[in-house]
Amino acid sequence: MSRNLVWKTVSCGVLLVSAGFAIGAGAQEKKDSDKKKDQKLVVTGTPVVEAAEPPADSTTEGSVTVGGEKIAYRAVAGTLTVGSSDSQDAMLGMDGKMLPDTGEKAPDPEKPDEAPATARMFYVAYFKKDAPVGRPVTFLYNGGPGSATMWLHMGSFGPKRVVTTDAQHDEGAPYKIVNNDFSLLDVSDVVFIDAPGTGFSRIMGKDKEKEFWGVDQDAHAFDRFIRRFLTKFNRWNSPKYLLGESYGTPRSAVLSADLQNVDLNGIILLSQILSFDNSIDGPKWNPGVDQAYALGLPTFAASAFYHHKVPTQPAALEPFLAEVEQYAMGDYMSALLKGSELPEATKQAVAEKLHQYTGLPVAYLMRANLRVTGAAFSKQLQLDDETTTGRLDTRYKGPDIDPLSADAEYDPQSNAISSAYTAALNQYMRTDLKYGENQTYKPGAYADADFTWDLRHQPPGGPPANQQWGGTNVMPDLAYTMKSNPKMKVMLAGGYYDLATPYFEGKFEMHHLQIPQKLQANISYHYYQSGHMVYVNEDVLKQFHADVAAFIRGTEDGK
Known part of the structure; x- marks a missing residue:
């Protein structure tokens, strides 16, 4: 079955399309991405050739104050090289070179494109100094696919964070980088990982894109990275956690199943999507599978509530959403x-009810056949004001690019914060972590001419990936992990104003996992009045930290 992929540029969110329907997460439409792919790159002057030897690790020290406690830490910024297969990976040493006793011929340095593909994966690990043996370690990553992990690194649980004004587009630099009062270092060591081909991570060798850019290939690379990290830093007997955001949540599902003989204590899923049939971005390209419209309705309602577009403004958000959720799964889904x-x-009656929940005109809802995509909602909610509503966070807004277009042309939230996070990460890496001299930090791999994503996936025990039908769905992977490791806990977190991965979609997926009913008790739910990146709201970040810290404290003993 052919796969017609449509791509959009993103900050941290899901962006892909499966089996002909889109999951966008970015600021620009397909036509802009296509223009980028058609452009020729012209380099003048002396070309810069990246060194064959990986840059040396950089070890620095610092401190962060969390909850009034000063925590001294050691930071290691560096890379670990992983192979594109388990057998190849086993023949690589910690320095990324072929082990001398393998009997295999080392790749010819003069012909790097003929060597087996490898990924040099960049990470920053923060270790609390003088901590007892067996301290928890949490691996964090953003998604995309194709996004670096600067968003979580500089926004959530690292020792420093960049300050942006919530729900606004600030002026340009200088940006404020401050002590992160909500760093997770009070309960866990933390490791931020850049996916292959993003950030300071690089892919090399024959068919390198094919070997690392795909659902299964990507998860295998992270699996090998984690095993190498546990060996390098002697952390095999530490409680272990995964924290993925956006596409990082399907990565966590597949990765958790790949980590054979590595029982995780917990998984934190932030802004989840596991079944791409549930995306509100592209159900029109997946006709007959209508549940995405119903799962997106509560986020439409929350957004209308925030911008005071609901005809009769409710007194409080959450009771209002409970009513909308019931209608979405009942009369609306039935219709x-x-x-x-x-x-x-x-x-007509359904259109009038949807108008009461979303503020969209009844006539528009009738013309849309009761089916409104996320991009259309972003365009229509504040159309009378010539204003586009945010996608990653619908609290953000910005001027329409084209008042006559059917869909939003960009994401105001992405535009509002991307410059701040990019500048802060580059400044912090080079000034505080002493890493990255003469290197380019790639916020994403989307500008690469060969960037594409293989959406084929083989679930545990399922048929080969090239024999799969339908949209990519990694729910079986998470279910497999939960059944294989019944003591493992899962924390689901998200924002009510997230139109990239609507919060109700995550709930729906959790309640449809193929697991025994008793294992549902291993899942906890945490939702906040924020968007896709819940941590851009400082009050929410404070609560998110408290919830994740409690989750780790409650699971680090394996009970």
Whole structure:
């Protein structure tokens, strides 16, 4: 089955399309991405050739104050090289070179493109000084796919964070980098990992893109990285956690199943999507699978509530959303499932109800056949004000690019914070961590001419990836891990104003996992009045830290 992929540029969110339907997470539409791919790169002057030898690790020391406690830490910024297969990876030493006793011929340095593909994966690890043996360690990564992990690194649980004004687009540099009062170092060592081909991570060798850019290939690389990290720093007997955001959540699901004989204590899923059939970005390209419209409705309602577009403004958000959730899974889903057999009078009644929840005009809802995508909602909610509503966080807004377009042309939230995070990460790396001299930090791999993503996936025990039908769905992987490791806990977190991965979609997926009913008790739910990147709101970051810290404290003994 052919796969027609549509891509959009992103900050940290999901961006891909599966089996012909889109999951966008970025600021620009497909036409802009296509323009980038058509452009020729012209280099003048002396070309810069990256050194064959990996840059040396940099070890620095610092301190962070969390909850009034000063925590001294050691930071290691460096790379670990992983192979593109388990057998190849086993023949690589910690320095990324072929072990001398393998009997295999080392790659010809004069012909790097003929060597087996490898990924030099960049990370920054923070270790609390003088901590007892067996301290928890948490691995964190953003998603994309194709995004570096500067968002979580500079926004959530590292020792420093960049300050941006919540729900606003600030002026340009200088940006404020401050002590992170909500760093996770009070309960766990933390490791921020850049995916292959992003940040300071690099991919090399024959068919390197094919070997690392895909659902399964990517998870295998992270699996090998984690095993190498546990060996290098002697952390095999530490409680272990995964924290992935956006596409990092399907990565966590597949990775958790790949980590054979490595029982995790917990997984934190931030802004989740596991089944791409549930994306509100592209259900029109997946006709007949209507649940995405229902799962997106509560986020539409939350956004209308925030911007005071609900015809009768409710007194409080969460009771209002509880009502919308019930309607979404009841009368609304029932109406969608009827398709063309839905009576006109019932269709009119549903449109009027949707108007009461979203503020969108009844006439528009009727023309849309009761089916509104995320991009269309972003465009329509504040159309009368010539204003586009944010996608990653619908609290953000910005001027329309084209008042006559059907869909939003960009994401105001992404535009509002991307410059601050990019500047802060580059400044912090070079000034505080003493790493990255003469290197380019790539916020994402999207500008690479060969960037694409292999969406084929083989779940545990399932048929080969090239024999799969339908959209990519990694729910079986998480279910497999939970059944294989029934003591492991899962924390689901998200924002009510996230239109990239609507919060109700995450709930729906968790309640449809193929697990025994008793294992549902291993899942906890935490939702906040923020968007896709919940941590951009400082009050929410404070609560998010408290919830994750409690999750780790409650699971680090394996009970």
